[in-house]
Amino acid sequence: MTRHSLNRPVLVVDDEADIRDLMEMTLMKMGLDVDTAEGVAIAKKKLDENKYSLVLTDMRMPDGSGLEVVEHITEGGHDTPVAVITAFGNADQAVQALKIGAFDYLQKPITLAQLRTLVKSAVRVQDENNRPLAAAPAPPPVADAPPPRQAAAPSAPPVFSEQSRIDVFVEPAADAAAHGLKHEYDIPRILGKSQQIEEARRLIRKLAQTQVPVYISGESGSGKEQAARSIHELSERRDKPFIAVNCGAIPENLMESEFFGYKKGSFTGADQDRLGFFQHAHGGTLFLDEVADLPLAMQVKLLRAIQEKTVRRIGDAQEVKVDVRIVSATHKNLAALVQEGSFRQDLFYRLNVVSLHMPPLREMHEDLEQLIVYLLKKHHGGQGVKMTAAARDALLHYNYPGNFRELENILERAVALAANNVIDVEDLQIHSEPVSLAGEHIIAEEPNAALPGFQMGHTQLQDYLDDVERQILQQALTYTRYNRTQAAKVLGISFRSMRYRLDRLSIE
Ligand SMILES: Nc1ncnc2c1ncn2[C@@H]1O[C@H](COP(=O)(O)OP(=O)(O)OP(=O)(O)O)[C@@H](O)[C@H]1O
Known part of the structure; x- marks a missing residue:
């Protein structure tokens, strides 16, 4: 049985339903009761009416800031530990929250490991709060607050790092059972027994029960697409389409029509209505593979469609509602591309609500x-x-x-x-x-x-270049349904050059 000293519910304050759902589910799996509030006003009301063991609050909400929730708790004399969830790279906000009384903070995108660590430190904070005053250790000075935790470093030390008594957390039975052979059959695409792959499978099972956007990182060939398909196949969307899009293989001038579709007559060559990827994936999952390769202009349009949950076909005045779960992946370092300015930060957050790493x-x-x-x-x-x-x-x-x-x-x-x-x-x-x-x-x-x-x-240059060329040619052929003339056009080479390259690389 799970033991912990958080015997009252945890209050999750976030305006995004997806994030509330994910946190609720994860905390419940840790054996905790959960209550939620979708804004600052509701949170304050609930805090006045109920007692909570822990409060987790987002920072930016339409009706105010998470700092107001922290203030409400500290000024109201509630001794509930509160932690804030800040946007990536927003260290100032985190420090401000710690100054006014938050005991810890998480940075988006939140990983499940981080959430677990945070709950464990909340148990410690409660234990400290419940000790006689003389025994309580001095709180760490805020100026010494550690630098913001990065999503990739879930094991970073908590704010309270001294070893104090913690009730042991035992994972719920379902997690332990995941090590058994029987549960392996639910994810037949992903083989392996090493700890890292077990962890990936465990996360896949959890994520399949939510609707949150998932970002899958990992080297080329490490099974990112298999993971995306597994999430879909285990989810309620399993009977609806799984549409995999290789964002790097679509010519820039065709992107909008491929993603959003078009109306007949909207441009030369549009001789019939056509649905885009979003509408094809309606009710199911849209897998954006090699998402780092999306041009900036397309990133803006994609962000809008994901946020609004609507698409408008080229040449159409009407917007159409779409219900699509987004899973994305790339072998590139997306956070570095954000820093560099070649990937939009807002889209990065939107796609990377939870990340899953496939081990090499x-x-x-x-x-x-x-x-x-x-x-x-x-x-x-x-x-x-x-x-x-x-x-x-x-x-x-x-x-x-x-x-x-x-x-x-x-x-x-x-x-x-x-x-x-x-x-x-x-x-x-x-x-x-x-x-x-x-x-x-x-x-x-x-x-x-x-x-x-x-x-x-190690790698021979010519072998490497041939391999890249082979992949590009094959993608172009798949994209044009094996029409070599069109494939040559898409790649900006002559038909003769196309034929020569296909012969040289023995592509049928
Ligand atoms: N854990 C695994 N167990 C069994 N097969 C796997 C596993 N991971 C990957 N594969 C196999 O390796 C191949 C590549 O997998 P996949 O296409 O999912 O990788 P990827 O990370 O998406 O690659 P890329 O970055 O090139 O798109 C597939 O044939 C897949 O079946």
Whole structure:
């Protein structure tokens, strides 16, 4: 049974229904009772009428600021711990809230791990409040408040860092059961038993029960799309469409019509009405893959559609309501792109209400062997493929910059090359340890964010460029439904050049 010393409800104050729902669900799973308020006035009224164990309040709400809620609690003599939720990068607000009596703050986007840590420190604050005065430690001076916690560092120390007695939190039974095999079957797309992948699956299950926008980060080939599909398949929207859009593959001049659709006759070539991605995804999930590649102009339009929950087709005077859950992903560092100015901050917050990280395969080392056996069986089961010890060793020591996708490709290629169905090390065509020209071993560079999968001293330039070109050509062909003339146009090359490139790279 879950034990905690928060025996009264937690009050969540936020004007956004999605966030209230997510927090309520998460806190309830921790065994806490939850009450909600959608603005400052309602929060104050509820605080006057009821007793709460903890208050979590957003800062910016249409009818006032979270600071007013903090003041109401401290000035009203309530001894309820209150924490504020601030916008990313808004350290001033956080410090101000701490000065007037908040015990901690969270930065958007909130991660579940952060929420858990915060509730644990609230238990500590309550314990301190309930101790005789003489025993209470002095509160930390506000000027020493730690820098704002970043979403990627949920384990950052809480404001009250001294070790005091905390009742132990035990995860509810459903979470513990998630480690059992039975629960693995609900997410068949995502294999692996390592702690990181278990954590990803656990979050996927939770997020599937909410409507909040989810942002999935992770390297190329680490399973971001599989995670997005799993969220959809486990959600109430499972019988409605899942529309995956590769934002990087749509030419800029076609973006608006692709996302929002058009009316017949609205421009040359619009010879019939057409629905956009939003309307196709109505009732279901719209997965914006490679969302970092959206041009700024399109980011504005997308933000508007997501906020208003309406779209207007090109050439149409009418706006149409759409009910779409947004899941987005990119292998790029979206927060860095916001800093750089190439991704809008407001859209970033809107997409990144909760983030999910898919671990790279090299961090799932304990799973590798089973995955290799599984993939060989799955794809080539009937052929009785075997592997030499050297090949097995090379596979287990390789670091897979292209993650699962690369592992699948390596195995597929190896099976094709293997003599007598025995895969040997050269059939893998990998170099498990990059070696310098002088023959010394060199340490693999961190994967380059701008050049995913490229490793200095390891990747051959021509192979890398061919791979990029192959992906672009394939995306253009998929996009134009294999019309080579149109695909050439979309890519801004001549038909001859297209044919030459397809031949050179043996693309059918
Ligand atoms: N945990 C996993 N278990 C099994 N297969 C996986 C897992 N993660 C990824 N894959 C497989 O790897 C391939 C790539 O997965 P996916 O397309 O979801 O990756 P991605 O992160 O979206 O890639 P990109 O960034 O290139 O779009 C797919 O064939 C998928 O089935």
